[in-house]
């Protein structure tokens with residue numbers, strides 16, 4: 017029986033909704049800052065069944081939960097499971113958000129009518145995605161396809177988010193990514209929090225200055241550039 021990670025309620029994982037978060041483990045990327053590297057093992061030992069999730073949502077959904085965020089890992093690696101979950105949650109009259117790293121545009125396309133909101137990572141410029149995957153030189157085109165699929169949706173149905181890991185992002189990268197944006201695309205720049213890295217006060221100030229400079233650049237391309245912790 018498949019098991020899932022499950023967070024019963026969140027105010028930060030689905031804009032405007034009180035949501036539950038369902039984690040489908042496994043990922044095809046290996047971002048240096050990933051906080052979910054242990055997700056597969058954790059789900060194997062502490063995951064919950066779909067029946068438990070549904071039972072919770074039937075109760076909480078009637079009281080205060082209005083949406084479900086399906087995240088990972090990378091949920092599109094399991095298309096049948098993902099499709100089934102989307103149908104199930106929609107039948108429960110819940111809004112559904114998908115978090116994706118953009119590596120599967122066919123899944124984005126095929127689910128675009130049923131998913132209410134997409135959040136796609138823009139980790140760096142597409143040409144540098146080879147640093148994040150094992151020996152896949154087509155990934156640049158793949159990411160571009162996913163970017164354009166989202167850009168063709170109404171602006172309230174998607175967001176891009178960029179984790180400001182200086183290993184993959186600098187001001188030039190933000191400038192290049194900005195050129196993809198529509199003037200009203202929601203683009204969240206997120207601070208990169210590395211586990212086990214302690215920063216002194218001077219480093220923190222320097223970090224926030226860099227973040228602010230990136231934000232200023234992002235704002236040139238979209239009125240909806242936002243900062244997120």
Ligand code: SF4
Pocket residue numbers: 043044045046047049050051052053088089090117
């Ligand atoms: S895409 Fe997300 S889940 Fe996958 S390695 Fe990167 S940060 Fe982790």
